[in-house]
Amino acid sequence: MAYMLEGRTGAWEVVVGLEIHAQVISESKLFSGASATYGGAPNAHVSFVDAGFPGMLPVINKECVAQAVRTGLGLKAKINLFSRFDRKNYFYADLPNGYQISQFEHPIVGTGIVEIELQDGTLKQIGITRLHLEQDAGKSMHDQHASKSVIDLNRAGVALMEIVSEPDIRSPEEAGAYLRKIRQIVRYLGTCDGNMEEGSMRADVNVSVRKPGEEFRTRCEIKNVNSVRFVMHAVEAEAMRQIEVWESGGEVVQETRLYDPSKGETRSMRSKEDAHDYRYFPEPDLLPLVLEQSFVDDLAAKLPELPDEKRRRFCDDYGIPFYDAGVLVADQATADFYESVAKGRDGKLTANWMSGDFFAAMNRTGKSIENPPVSAADFGALLDLITDKTINGRIAKDVFEEMVETGKAPGAIVEEKGLRQVTDTGAIDAAVTKVLADNQDKVAEYKSGKDKLFGFFVGQVMKAMQGKGNPALVNEAVKKQLG
Amino acid sequence: MSLDAATVRRIARLARIRVDDTEVETLKSELNAILGYVEQLGEVNVDGIEPLSGGAQMALRQREDYVTDGEIAEKVLANAPDREQNFFAVPKVVE
Incomplete structure (x- = not known):
């Protein structure tokens, strides 16, 4: 069922494209040797390059380039062996140079494809337009002083990947699923930690509405939305606003807007009136970035198994349903845990126990897959006791709870409490x-x-x-x- | 190509350079003279020639991913017109 919003004049289709800014995992910044670590004392991780001092020249970080290529490969995208940097000019207090070094005409990664899955199990492909490398800006804080804004440049110059999607997204659900999928992929690749709370991943959401069958209408861009839930809410709120504008005889104006989660609405950012006049021109301080095909091939050969492939392999190797496999590959640590237990055992039994009692215990105790309620070895030993009929499934649940509580090995608990199954x-x-x-x-x-x-x-x-x-x-x- | 007075004011605003009304006419003719000079390049036939990204035909130098700089907050802030502890301070900018 296609997602439609009902207006006074009939049904409206929502058209969405996302620009995701993903902070690259690296030791140092994109063009300087200052630390790219999150946080730190104000202006500690800042070099003269980052602070825009006169005469400072950018030198590109090889690892950031590799991370962008890895991400491109993960998005099944074309890697451009020739790319170039441009200056994107705008004035803001947390941008010391007055321009951001970005890639405009020749991005490092071209078109790709991402597959998302919806609640009802439908799979849908979302096109990737491009991925380019750029610098992050500094951070302005407005609540530290009565009459001044204060600025910390620790984040200024940290490498970002901007991942731009095609306007293929048609509902809040698809927008959320797409963002989660990108986050899952970059986390698997180890190219971005996907931490939206700390701002290492954020999205600009382009929204327009149209009557079914029409050409695209004017879109608005909602800046810097920082959670999956807010992206979904922002899409809906903005679409409703635009429908109201069109239906009351008005016209939607292309502009930059801000989503206010407390009010659940978007509002215009008047300060960004000039924002689209970036006066891009080629960055004179940097030569074009030219990659060898062998460099790309080498990264491709060492790429970890991606979630979609892992999911299909889990179905084949362990005979578990597609849905269950999706839950298990949600993040790499969970997938690794499952696999270390399931290897050489009954894959279905392992999957059922993980999705059931194991996750329940993990949530209840507030533990995580990295610090699990029972170790993989003990968990496996418990499953062995079921498989070799030492205990039955009902008793196994009690033993599991006892393991969670006491940390004892399952065999010891069974012996201690005399829980062996009676087959006499x-x-x-x-x-x-x-x-x-x-x-x-x-x-x-x-x-x-x-x-x-x-x-x-x-x-x-x-x-x-x-x-x-x-x-x-x-x-x-x-x-x-x-x- | 010729700039009008409004475009000159717009460029100045984007660059955050204050330009008095009395200066606009002078700037306009100066900028137009520069543009006219550069436009002579338009006379050269560049059909079938790839755009050049730089004069030197050499590869971009890349550095290894090590932390070799930073931790110099005092030096970075030394020339700041205003500061609050180790932050730069600017007139309040709020959305």
Whole structure:
């Protein structure tokens, strides 16, 4: 079902494109040797290059180039062996040079494709227009002083990748799924930490609306949205605003807007009136960036397995459903944990336990996959006890909880508490006989056709055996004795 | 190509350079003279010639990713017209 917004004049389609700014993981900045580490004392990670001192020249960081290429490869995009830097001119207090070194005409990465998955399982491809390298600006703070804004240039000059999508996105859900997918890919690649709270990933959202079948109408750009949820809200709020403008006979003006999460609305940023007059020109301090094909091939050969490929491989190697595999590859650490447990074991059993009891325990205890509630080795040992029928599935849940609580190994818990599964048919038969004898009225009801009582008898037998009976054997014995 | 007075004012505003009304006419003719001089290049036939990105046909020098600079906040702030502790301070700019 296509997403449509209902206006007074009928249904409207939403058209969205995203520009994602992703901070490159590197030791030092894009054009200077100052540290690219987040935070630090004010203006500590700043060199004369970053502060725009006269006569300072930029020298490009090889690793930042490699990171951009890796990301391009991860987006199945064309890598441009020739790219060039341009100056994007604008005046702002946290931009010491009065220009940002960016790539305008010749970006390092060209067109690519990203596949997103929606709630209902639909897969959709979103086109990537380009990815280019640029410098981040400094940080202005307006609440530290009554009459002044204060500026910290620690972030100024840190490398950013701007990832531009085609206007292929058609709903808030798709916008959210796309942003999450890009974040997942850069995290797998280790090219950006994807931390939206710290601002190392943020999005500019381009929104327009149209009647189905029409050409694109005028779009507005919502700047610097810093969470998946806000991107989704901003798309909807801005689309509603534009529909209202069109339907009341007005015209949407192309402009830069700001999303206000507390009010759930967008508003115009008048200060950015001149913002689109960037007067780009080639950066005279830098030669074109020319890459060898062998450099790209080498990076491609060492690229880690990406989430989509891993997901398909998990389905093939471990026989788990596509959906479950998607949950397990959500992040690399979870995928690695799963794989270390599932290897040589029943992949489906492992997946079920991870999506069920394991994640539940992780959330409940506030732990993480890096610091899991039970170790991969212990978790695997527990699954082995189920597989070799030492314990049944019901008891395994109790053992698991005990493991989470005490950190003890599953084997030790089973021995200590005497939880071994009873497979002795003599003992099971005796328990069944007793349960049937104690519930003769129910037996009579069963025999007169109340089939559902079968489960009751099994339950009573299991209870009498403190849950340790082998479920298959108990079932069989009950069936036999009821005749 | 010829600049009008409004364009001169706009360029000045984008560059944050204050230009008095009395200066606009002078600047206009000076800028137009510069543009006219550069426009002589238009007479050269460049059909089929790739744009050149620099005079020197050499590769961009790249550096290794090491931290070799920074941690000089005092020096960076030394010429700041105004500061608040180790921040640069500017007139309040709020959206």
